Amino acid sequence: MSSFVHLHVHTQYSILDGAAFIQQLFGKAEADKQPALAITDHGNMFGVKEFLNTAANYPLVKPIVGCEVYLAPEGRLLKKNKEEATTCHLVLLAKNHEGYLNLIKLVSQAWIDGVYYKPRIDHELLKQYHQGLIAMSACLAGELPRLVLAGKMDEASRLVRWYKDLFGDDYYIELQRHKTRLTTPNAMECYTLQKQIEPHLVDLAGIHQVKLVATNDVHFVNYEDAPAHDRLICVATNDDVSNENRKIRYTEEEYLKSGQEMTELFADIPQALATTLEIADKVEPFSLNRKPILPHFPIPEVFSGADAYLRHLTYQGAERLYQAVSQELKERIEMELGTISEMNFSDYFLIVADFIRAAREMDVWVGPGRGSSAGSVVAYCLGITLVDPIRYGLLFERFLNPQRASFPDIDIDFADDGRGKVLQYVENKYGKDHVAHVITFGTMAARSAIKDVARVQRLPLSEAERLAKLIPDRLPDKDNKPQAVTIENALKYVPELQAALKSDDPLVSSTVEYARRLEGSVRNTGVHASAIIIGPDTLTNFIPLSTTKDKETGEDILVSQFEGSLIEQVGMLKMDFLGLKTLSILKSTVENVRANHNISIDINALPLTDGPTYELFSRGETVGVFQFESDGMRKWLRELKPTCIEDLIAMTALYRPGPMDYIPDFIDRKHGRKTISYDLPQMEKVLRETYGVTVYQEQVMLLSREIAGFSGLKADTLRRAMGKKKPEEMEKMKQDFLTGGKNNGIDEAILKKIWVDWTAFAQYAFNKSHAASYSILSYQSGYLKTQYPAEYMAAVLSGNRNNIEEVSKYMDECKRMEINVLGPDINESAHDFTVTRKGHIRFGMGGIKGVGLGAVESIIQTREQGGFYRDIYDFAERVNLNTCNRKVLESLVYAGAFDSFTDIKRHQYFLPCNKDGVFLDSIMRYGARVQEEKNKDMTSLFGAGPDSLAPPERPVPPHMVPEAPEDLLKKEKEMVGIYLSSHPLDKFSFEIKHFTSHNLLQIQEILDNNQHEEPFAPREVRLAGLVTGVTSALARTSGRPWGTFTLEDYSASRKFTLFGKEYEKFLPYMREGEALLIKCTLQERDQYKRKGQEAQEAGPKEKELRIQEILLLSNARESLQSITMDLGVEEISGTFRQELVQVLFRNPGKITVHFVLKDKVNKMAVKVFSRSHRVDLTPDLLNWINKKGIAFTVE
Structure with a gap:
């Protein structure tokens, strides 16, 4: 056994100061046969329970609970400026449970009323809560060492006497020796100072008969961890590792040294080592685990309890x-x-x-x-x-x-x-x-650890970003289970990361290595x-x-x-x-309905049998409906066509990884495509509502009671055993089930089949209580969306106003529902989205990015007090410009909130205006001056007098210049999540009209239609739209890249997913904001295979879009080969022929010109082409064709 115990130890819960993981500390202590180990984190007990729990796995190492508290010698309530404030360290160890409770009091009180940069205790608190505690004088930052360093020996002596009187033989003076191998001055200074004060500490100990104790102020586990710890300190202090003069620098000796190392270090003072064992022996083991303790609820006197x-x-x-x-x-x-x-x-x-x-x-x-x-x-x-x-x-x-x-x-x-x-x-x-x-506790994740280490090592930002991006979002499964995305695991799958670890560039390799060591360290609390x-x-x-x-x-x-x-x-x-x-959305909807229709709805009294509501679920029109709005769920709803609340409850339970495989079987049974059968007649009453499929844990519990006579408690034990899949417990329950069933006269073969079925699904079975509760909420959402669509969608938009992506999604849904969403308006909009008398939704100012609640309240309050704003000048004169600052006004302009002031266009606000910068700045300054003059007049003793200044002159809007609509639209969408005033696709109206076969809404309706053509013929479709979202990831099993992009047109948006060669081929087009023309094949594929069936027995097919070609919409005209114009022979006069020849001559190009000459009298049509003219489809030509009302097609 080691002759030394570490009593001064900082774990990773000494946040951004300690880099020692608790399990590693115990592992090393046990390996070195150290009989005990303490935890003494800075000013907190964050890690104490984890420390004790871990100790249970290391029975040979006694855990000692402590804390290195911060102490304010002049009193914790005295809070001077930072330079004058004195905060010292003191190590306290709990000798027993009483000491632990007192340590809790001290540490907690430090946080409650002693925080001044650090949570601090004082001598007063120590006197109150010292029982059961051991005190040690701490490091160079301790109260006693600081007095010695300052040469205040008399004060130091009085302090030792004070602690000795308070703690008796439980007060110890610490000695530390960090003889560093570093040569930097600040690291060497630590050991110099330790040696300087040591003789004085020894003398004081002798004078006052206080024992010395050797400690090492542990901050990391192994010597090799010192560089990683050094980088952690730099992260905390926002310093560079290369700065040798930084204020905080450890010596690299603050690791969990072996007993032998400490013995050699303190060979001249062996009693200081022996004291560590003495202190450890004083500590009585205690547990923090206890039975539940509840508050006492006040009971009326008429009841006994x-x-x-x-x-x-x-x-x-x-x-x-x-x-x-x-x-x-x-x-x-x-x-x-x-x-x-x-x-x-x-x-x-x-x-x-x-x-x-x-x-x-x-x-x-x-x-x-x-x-x-x-x-x-x-x-x-x-x-x-x-x-x-x-x-x-x-x-x-x-x-x-x-x-x-x-x-x-x-x-x-x-x-x-x-x-x-x-x-x-x-x-x-x-x-x-x-x-x-x-x-x-927030911990350093893989990417953030790399970025943190890279920053303090001054690795170029581009290289840091490159390394961080090498960490994938997901890793391939291992043993059918997801792997944690850690640097250690990522190294197994990402060759580029392996190469970085072995890089010849020491900055690159060390960044990965030290990030790997620090990953998982506590970075902050929340x-x-x-x-x-x-x-x-x-x-x-x-x-x-x-x-x-x-x-x-x-x-x-x-x-x-x-x-x-x-x-x-x-x-x-x-x-x-x-x-x-969701509850806020439901409440808001009910309030909207009351305001608009004077109807009061009791949400908890809704009939659960409303046909139109189930039709909405059956159509999969559940965007914005609680739990049922994902694409996958909506697909299954269209297959299931739910008709009762039980169907919704079942889908809530089934739509999860694992049980999702049983959804096809569930649907087939509901619609009679598969026979519903029961192993035993008594199972029908339990499984009828789920068409014979075991979906819920409660069904297993009820059936075990019905079949095997289990008690309610034993049924719950069975449920837990199946969920946890413990073999021994499962085998015992199986025998009890078979025995109970046979006692009830049931054939053993049937019982075994039931057991096999249960064990196959039980790990996926869901809690019906939760599914039922949440499905009722989903039904209520669906009911309100069905019966009061505008009021519901306004509430949904309001509930998501702080998430611009969600606002955009729900605006698309409003478009699909043919609910008109009006843009924000400074005189019409409230904070939330509202419903107008005509059933339109008015965009709420709270949904505009960059416009906070305070600004909206100020705008509305001023509007209510003084009426509508007449123009931008009136707005600037009246509104609080401190709350509605320049950033707020900029957001309002870009969102179109001032568009009702028609004399000034959006882009004019950002044009130069005299010497005051842009017009918006001039407006701000004008409004501020007007308000300042008003305030002067209000505070003047006699009001406005003859010397009052003339009102400031209104700035003149800059002259109009051609605007860049793309930039304004981009800003508009950035502010409100959708294009409201116009659309970037507007300039491609010709291409969209003539080159596309469908819009995205039409495609969605085709894909959602469950009526299957027999046979279904694949067909080509052409779509156009704007790329609005791009993602990329690695496949879970193969590790190969794949990605998605979202295409948006006027009608809807759709996400496309690309794998393998398709992903590589079309990746250059997957750029945010790119306008694309996409040629696809609309075809059918097998939707799923039922469990246990061969491929040829696959279930119903589903339609899919397969991308064949992508073009830039801006280049689409380049692929044109011909234009065909329909002309009536009676319309072809000499003047017309002359105009036609002139317009064709003015617009030469490569496109062949065809004419279909139609004779209405004789009902004949002849197609001819021009040998002398080839054209380009210029605006001039298209304008002439449209002016003449000529129908045409292009190919």
Whole structure:
């Protein structure tokens, strides 16, 4: 066994300072036979639970929990300027569980009221919370070493006495020796200073009878990791590795040295080594794991406790929802209440029901349910969920099982614009110090690690980008499982990355190598989007807390120092308060309907049998409908043609990797193409709604009870065993199933077949409770889209206004639905998208990129107070130009919001205007001067007098010059997500009219049409459009490149996917903004093969587009060979012939001219061609043809 223990150790949770991964630390400590290991991260306990969990895998290494705290000698509440502020280090180790609780208090309080650049404690807090702690004097930044370095020996002596009096024999003076091999001054200085203070520290220890302890201030695991750690420090300080004079420089000796290395280092002071073992022996092992601890819900005095009150509320809800409480329902309720009481979760249910009730009272919309909680009748009766578990056959045991000693999983969806109100309610009810958010840790991913290292090494940006792009988005699967995209894994598949690692250029090779070592390091902290902790007492009695600023309010909020996966292990109640955009969209739609039609809709009372709604789903017109808007889902909906809510629930469950393979079989059974059969008659009532296909976990559970007599709890155990595929547990359950089934008189062969079927699908079976809850939300979305399309799409656009790509997608959907979307208008638009009296949607100013809420509110408020803006001058004179700054006005101009001021065109705002820059700048300055004069007059004692300045002169708009429409349109789309005023394809109107056979909407309708021609003849189609999106990736299995591009025309947009040689051939055309002419083959292909069928038994075919050729639309005319004009013989006068010859002569080219001479009297037509003229299709020629009304075709 080693004669040394590391007691001063920084893991990667000393963020951007420590580069030691916890598992690697334990692995090395165990290999060196070190009996213990401490964790002492800077100012936090982020890694403590992970540290203890990892320690369980290394039983020979005792874990010691500690922290190197920041200490303010003058008091943590004193916050001077940065130069005068003194912050020292102090190492604290928890001797026992009491010490751990006190360490929590110290570290948490440092964050709560001691943050000044760092979270700091002080002597006052130490006196209050020192019991059970061991204190060590720390490194050169420690309070004692700093006094010694300053030559303040008397103060240093008094300080040692103070710590000795407080901690007794649990106070130690640290010695560190970092004899560096580096020659840079700042690295060498560390060891110089350590040697300088060491004799004084030894003297002080002797004078006050304080023991010395040797430490190494560990920041990385191995000596070889020092260069990577050095780069991590440069990332933190934004410095260059090459800068030898940078302020922070480690010595490269701060690694987890072996016991032998430390023995050699401190050979002259062996007692300092022995002290490490003494300290380790003092530490008593303790666990942080505990049973759940719940807040106490206030119970009315008339009830004996939480159980009684929960029972009362449950039956009260049951009478309201079910009218009569049947014996069967009563038994179900009693079973659930008994389990809840047995597990001491009555308070939990009351807490959840209470804040959901409060949310509804505050008009915050709450979802119908989420996850397995919808399986509880008690939750339904309390209003926690809105899905009747009896009606849908949902199981309580799937939700709560006494054999699973964990909290019930009740996650709640709130409208995302009201979630904050609910959190505020919870804080007010239980106390702000009882409630906290949950921390998250952002780590260095592969690409960001490469970019970080490259930056501090001053690798050229272009080379850094090249290296980062070598990391693929996905890697080929391994053993049918996705591989993590790490540098280590990418090196196996990307030869260019391997070459970079072995490059002769040391900057390139070292960038990859050190990025590989640093990848996964914690880079920053964040706050979980939904997780909230509620405790029975001040949370710092249980877990360490930190603080951060709320992004919306700017106020400090409490945040746990343990991440979400570890919170429940320490017994804390973690709940997910999720913000669901769909609920906000539904609420907004209902408000739109009320405003426009004076109709009030109860969204939770909608009939689930509306025929037109299911027709919408059957047509796959579900863009903007919750869960059902992906291309793949819409394709299957058109095949399925759902007719009831159960069909939607099943599709929600099936449309996932794995079970998706069963969708064709499910569809065939629904439409009678495949016979529905059951292995046993009693299986029909459970599987009837899914046409004999086992889709849900609850079906397996119900059937195991029906067939083998399993109890509800045993059925849930079976469900979990199948999901986790544990062989031993599965074999035991199989024997129990066979035995139970045979006892019920069922043939063993049938039982074995059922078992095989179950095990094949059980890993994919879905939670029906969740599927039912979310499918009801989907139905509600579909219903509103069907019945109130404009109001619904306006709400969808408003809900996605901050995502320009989503706005663009939903604008396309409005176009398909023939809903006119009017552009933004400074006098008509609100913040959100609104519906006009004529049923059009008016673009909301909140959807314009670069225009924030404050600016929109200012514009609307000013408009409401003073009426519509008369012109741009009136706007500038009245609106708050601090809120509506130049950037905002620029966005409004490009979006067309000022187009109603017809005397000034968009591009004029950006033309030079006198010496004031462009016209927009002149307008800004003019408005500012007008407002300044108004303010002067308002503040003058007597108002405007004879000496008042004349009002500023309005700037004159610049003279018109030819505009560049492409640039303005590009800006318009950048601001609003779609072309509103005109379209870049407008200049190709001739090509689109004469060279294309279909538009994209027509193609989509053909592809969506399920009526199959027999036989279907392949045909050529020609499309034109603009490339609006390009992606590229590597194939998961082969690693070969592939890509997609989206083509947009006036009617719709469509994504094309290219692989292999097609991708390589057409890659040059896949450029954003390129106008293309695409020749395709419209053909049929096998849609799918049913499981177990041969290729010739493939199911129904589907139509597909296969690209054959791509041309630039701008070059399309070059391929023209002839023009044919239709002429009536009676119209061919001498004057006409003369004009025709002249126009042909003026436009010479290579195109052959044909005429079809039509004699209406004799009903004859003759085609001839001109031997003397070949032409070019110039605007002059086309204008003449159109002026004469001549019909023509081109080839």
